[in-house]
Amino acid sequence: DQQVKQNSPSLSVQEGRISILNCDYTNSMFDYFLWYKKYPAEGPTFLISISSIKDKNEDGRFTVFLNKSAKHLSLHIVPSQPGDSAVYFCAASLISGNTPLVFGKGTRLSVIA
Amino acid sequence: KAGVTQTPRYLIKTRGQQVTLSCSPISGHRSVSWYQQTPGQGLQFLFEYFSETQRNKGNFPGRFSGRQFSNSRSEMNVSTLELGDSALYLCASSLPSGRGEGQYFGPGTRLTVT
Numbered sequence: 569d570q571q572v573k574q575n576s577p578s579l580s581v582q583e584g585r586i587s588i589l590n591c592d593y594t595n596s597m598f599d600y601f602l603w604y605k606k607y608p609a610e611g612p613t614f615l616i617s618i619s620s621i622k623d624k625n626e627d628g629r630f631t632v633f634l635n636k637s638a639k640h641l642s643l644h645i646v647p648s649q650p651g652d653s654a655v656y657f658c659a660a661s662l663i664s665g666n667t668p669l670v671f672g673k674g675t676r677l678s679v680i681a
Numbered sequence: 682k683a684g685v686t687q688t689p690r691y692l693i694k695t696r697g698q699q700v701t702l703s704c705s706p707i708s709g710h711r712s713v714s715w716y717q718q719t720p721g722q723g724l725q726f727l728f729e730y731f732s733e734t735q736r737n738k739g740n741f742p743g744r745f746s747g748r749q750f751s752n753s754r755s756e757m758n759v760s761t762l763e764l765g766d767s768a769l770y771l772c773a774s775s776l777p778s779g780r781g782e783g784q785y786f787g788p789g790t791r792l793t794v795t
Contacts, residue, residue: 574723602782611685611771611786612724657724668714668737669784673723 571595572660574672583681587645591658591672594639598660602669603632603643606655615656616643648679683707685774685787693793699760702790706753706774712736713755714784715747718769727770730755759792767794 573592581587591601599620604612618625618632618641625632631644645652658672686705694700706713714737715727726739730749747757753774759766770790775783 604786609788611773611788613786614782614784617782659724668726668729668739670726671716671724673721 569594570673571598572658572670572672574656574658574675576675577673578676578678580678580680581648583650583679584647587643587648587652587677587679589643589645589656589658589675589677591641591643592639593641593660595660595662595670596639597662598670600661601632601634601641602659602661603630604657604659604671605652606657606674612657645677648677650679650681653677653679685772685785687770687772687787687790689790690788691791691793693795694762695795696762696764698762699758700762700792701756701758702770702772702792704755704757704772704774704787706755706772707785710774710776710785711753712775713749713753714773714775715755715757716771716773717741718771718789719767724771727757762794764794767792 571594602617603615605615606612616627616630616632618634623634634641655674655676657674659669661669688703712731714729716724718724728747729737733749744760749755773784773786
């Protein structure tokens with residue numbers, strides 16, 4: 569069963585607008601959440617993370633929001649740029665820190681100029 | 682600092698054969714994790730090695746195995762290849778207490794099984 573779900577396989581956004589990527593999880597023991605970005609022919613690269621003790625974390629154009637009661641997180645990219653076009657993976661890990669990351673299936677973001 | 686390297690980058694094998702993939706972590710990183718990426722399933726965790734010992738294992742059949750050497754380099758082996766093993770295999774290295782953002786991925790090995 570999929571513990572981390574990204575229900576939108578793809579998303580298209582115009583340059584300059586906001587991109588919102590969503591992620592849901594089922595395991596309430598997850599306490600750390602991450603977003604990775606992946607370009608073709610490259611490995612995923614870390615983008616931003618959030619601990620379960622916070623509900624928001626911001627890094628430049630990227631903001632992650634966490635709603636623990638709904639077991640939902642979202643990544644906001646403002647403003648979106650063509651270089652943001654990539655596959656975005658949501659991932660979660662358990663409290664111990666030495667447990668493997670559980671990834672969603674990814675959302676392909678296309679930013680149209 | 683050199684990144685994570687994986688060899689080979691592309692591989693074509695026939696059903697029933699076996700394959701070995703290699704991963705060299707970032708210098709100083711002692712933890713190496715392997716993931717399988719397929720279009721339908723996203724990234725799925727295979728196993729993690731730390732100090733030459735398997736520390737975590739995902740839900741994959743015994744045909745998938747791995748090992749880690751004293752220099753932290755890691756190999757994964759898939760025996761009796763099946764068509765469904767066609768995927769991108771990603772390796773990630775991290776410091777022992779890495780909590781995700783410390784995981785650095787290599788470019789992957791694209792395996793095609795015919």
